[in-house]
Amino acid sequence: xxxxxxxxxxxxxxxxxxxxxxxxxxxxxxxxxxxxxxxxxxxxxxxxxxxxxxxxxxxxxxxxxxxxxxxxxxxxxxxxxxxxxxxxxxxxxxxxxxxxxxxxxxxxxxxxxxxxxxxxxxxxxxxxxxxxxxxxxxxxxxxxxxxxxxxxxxxxx
Amino acid sequence: xxxxxxxxxxxxxxxxxxxxxxxxxxxxxxxxxxxxxxxxxxxxxxxxxxxxxxxxxxxxxxxxxxxxxxxxxxxxxxxxxxxxxxxxxxxxxxxxxxxxxxxxxxxxxxxxxxxxxxxxxxxxxxxxxxxxxxxxxxxxxxxxxxxxxxxxxxxxxxxxxxxxxxxxxxxxxxxxxxxxxxxxxxxxxxxxxxxxxxxxxxxxxxxxxxxxxxxxxxxxxxxxxxxxxxxxxxxxxxxxxxxxxxxxxxxxxxxxxxxxxxxxxxxxxxxxxxxxxxxxxxxxxxxxxxxxxxxxxxxxxxxxxxxxxxxxxxxxxxxxxxxxxxxxxxxxxxxxxxxxxxxxxxxxxxxxxxxxxxxxxxxxxxxxxxx
Numbered sequence: 001x002x003x004x005x006x007x008x009x010x011x012x013x014x015x016x017x018x019x020x021x022x023x024x025x026x027x028x029x030x031x032x033x034x035x036x037x038x039x040x041x042x043x044x045x046x047x048x049x050x051x052x053x054x055x056x057x058x059x060x061x062x063x064x065x066x067x068x069x070x071x072x073x074x075x076x077x078x079x080x081x082x083x084x085x086x087x088x089x090x091x092x093x094x095x096x097x098x099x100x101x102x103x104x105x106x107x108x109x110x111x112x113x114x115x116x117x118x119x120x121x122x123x124x125x126x127x128x129x130x131x132x133x134x135x136x137x138x139x140x141x142x143x144x145x146x147x148x149x150x151x152x153x154x155x156x157x
Numbered sequence: 158x159x160x161x162x163x164x165x166x167x168x169x170x171x172x173x174x175x176x177x178x179x180x181x182x183x184x185x186x187x188x189x190x191x192x193x194x195x196x197x198x199x200x201x202x203x204x205x206x207x208x209x210x211x212x213x214x215x216x217x218x219x220x221x222x223x224x225x226x227x228x229x230x231x232x233x234x235x236x237x238x239x240x241x242x243x244x245x246x247x248x249x250x251x252x253x254x255x256x257x258x259x260x261x262x263x264x265x266x267x268x269x270x271x272x273x274x275x276x277x278x279x280x281x282x283x284x285x286x287x288x289x290x291x292x293x294x295x296x297x298x299x300x301x302x303x304x305x306x307x308x309x310x311x312x313x314x315x316x317x318x319x320x321x322x323x324x325x326x327x328x329x330x331x332x333x334x335x336x337x338x339x340x341x342x343x344x345x346x347x348x349x350x351x352x353x354x355x356x357x358x359x360x361x362x363x364x365x366x367x368x369x370x371x372x373x374x375x376x377x378x379x380x381x382x383x384x385x386x387x388x389x390x391x392x393x394x395x396x397x398x399x400x401x402x403x404x405x406x407x408x409x410x411x412x413x414x415x416x417x418x419x420x421x422x423x424x425x426x427x428x429x430x431x432x433x434x435x436x437x438x439x440x441x442x443x444x445x446x447x448x449x450x451x452x453x454x455x456x457x458x459x460x461x462x463x464x465x466x467x468x469x470x471x472x473x474x475x476x477x478x479x480x481x482x483x484x485x486x487x488x489x490x491x492x493x494x495x496x497x498x499x500x501x502x503x504x505x506x507x508x509x510x511x512x513x514x515x516x517x518x519x520x521x522x523x524x525x526x527x528x
Contacts, residue, residue, distance in 0.1 A: 009404055013402075013404055016402075017404055017405070017406055017407075020406040020407070021394075021396075021406060021407030024406070024407055024408050024409050025394075025407060025409055025410060051243075052242060053242050053243040053244060053245040054211065054239060054242045054243070054244050054245065055244070055245050055246055055247065055248050055395075055397055055408070056244065056246075056247045056248065056340060056342070057212065057247075057248045057251065057395055057411065058247055058248050058249070058250045058251065058338070059250060059251045059253065059413075059438055060250050060251070060253070060328075061328060061352055061353060061356060061436055062316075062328025062329070062417065062434055062436045063253045063254060063314055063328065063415060063417070063436070064254065064314065064317065064328050064329055065328035065329045065436075066329070066333075066335065066336055066338065066352070066353055067250040067335055067336075067337075067338055067353070068338045068352075068353035068354075068356045068357055069247070069338055069339075069340045069341070069342075069353070069357045070251075070356075070357065070360055070438060071206075071207070071210045071211065071212055071360060071361065071440055072210060072211050072212070072239060072244075072342075073211070073212040073213070073248070073395060073408075073409075073411065074211065074212070074213040074216065074242070075245055075408055077245060077399070079401070087401075089399065089401060089402065091245075091397065091399055091406055091408045092408055092409065093212075093395065093408045093409025093410075093411075094213065094215075094409065095213065095215075095216075134257055134392075137257065137259055137392075138257070138258075138308065138309045139308075140259070141258060141259045141260065141274050141276055141309060142274070142308060142309045144260075144274055144275040144276055144277075145272050145273065145274050145275075145309075146272075146273045146274070146275050147272075147273075148267055148273065150267060
């Protein structure tokens with residue numbers, strides 16, 4: 001995400017960008033559990049039924065140079081409209097159509113979530129669990145931090 | 158030349174049924190699930206994703222199961238599957254500097270900001286078969302002594318950071334704008350190929366071929382004297398800009414291995430002596446692949462750096478047109494198909510040549526006898 005692009009976003013776009021990222025990254029099973037517990041059954045119309053495709057992922061030469069096409073990744077997208085007219089969309093890595101539908105529904109409901117209730121019940125705990133998983137991986141990695149010593153050899157003296 | 162044949166349907170059906178039976182193996186043993194392959198043979202899965210050029214661990218594990226563990230066959234299956242899916246555009250360029258590090262080492266700098274993190278590695282193991290894994294049940298896991306209780310610090314890119322003296326080439330010039338890279342899945346490679354196209358080709362290239370080429374380039378067939386500047390593995394966020402939103406959204410994480418090699422460079426008419434860089438990246442935990450890509454990537458820069466192109470490892474067309482294991486396997490394997498008509502005609506020709514040779518020898522003998 002380029003910084004220039006980011007600065008022009010409105011507060012509501014930034015909020016939407018954030019929850020779409022969290023919902024896409026959380027493991028499907030966890031998302032469905034959290035979603036089912038909320039017992040939400042909004043009326044909606046499918047604008048674009050969940051559809052599986054590929055996106056070409058770009059990386060950069062040397063990590064920070066010119067972009068190049070690295071490899072494709074499977075992705076599922078979906079778009080729905082609530083009876084209120086609000087559009088919800090999803091773009092999630094992988095081939096889980098159910099997850100794509102859930103994320104699209106959540107996206108629409110979160111846009112109407114003026115009292116931040118759904119944000120608190122869905123996005124906040126899922127984001128916390130993503131962070132916990134990342135922390136656990138970082139803790140594992142930090143156990144393997146190494147200090148090498150260079151030995152002075154006799155002939156160098 | 159291959160000429161189409163007809164018939165044999167029943168035998169082919171039976172052969173495929175036999176293949177399925179062989180793949181299943183002894184039915185007294187539990188059948189391997191795709192989830193088990195994905196969880197317990199992750200490095201095999203990573204190889205299939207890399208050369209299949211599709212990041213989807215579950216599909217790669219399924220392909221491995223279907224192919225009885227044959228990596229090249231599994232890669233072929235994944236490549237075939239990808240052609241059935243629509244393309245939803247291109248991602249934003251990854252920011253690998255923001256990688257959540259799980260392993261990060263440098264062969265050039267002992268002390269670097271963020272430190273050296275070994276992660277999960279086969280390095281420093283004794284390569285002795287572990288018969289505990291052969292026994293039933295869970296292998297005992299040794300209790301780990303915490304080596305460090307410090308949390309991980311940010312790990313900036315080593316080569317950029319330690320380049321204050323300017324002795325290492327930069328991967329990007331001041332104010333350089335992004336160009337849209339060519340995509341070799343959409344248009345064929347033309348020579349000389351841009352660096353971006355070469356990298357795309359190498360990342361999906363056969364690991365064994367690239368490993369051998371990089372080995373050759375260091376053994377004297379490429380004038381390469383590399384150091385592993387940095388090798389890192391971890392998760393990187395993937396984002397794209399959906400048309401209907403107009404801003405980037407993250408779609409998930411990708412586990413990647415990245416390698417930067419530094420090579421000495423004696424300088425040219427326009428460039429002072431300095432270290433040049435070779436870059437490699439691979440899906441999953443694929444260190445050998447990422448290192449091989451980086452080494453071959455650097456060897457293929459010979460032309461652009463004004464070095465003499467003297468070896469196959471530096472020859473773009475030789476390397477890039479032979480990296481693809483699906484193409485290579487296809488061409489070698491097609492020899493198994495019936496070439497009956499073709500071979501028959503060559504047989505005829507050899508017979509005729511022999512007859513002609515015999516006749517001319519007899520004639521020569523007769524002429525010599527006449528003398």
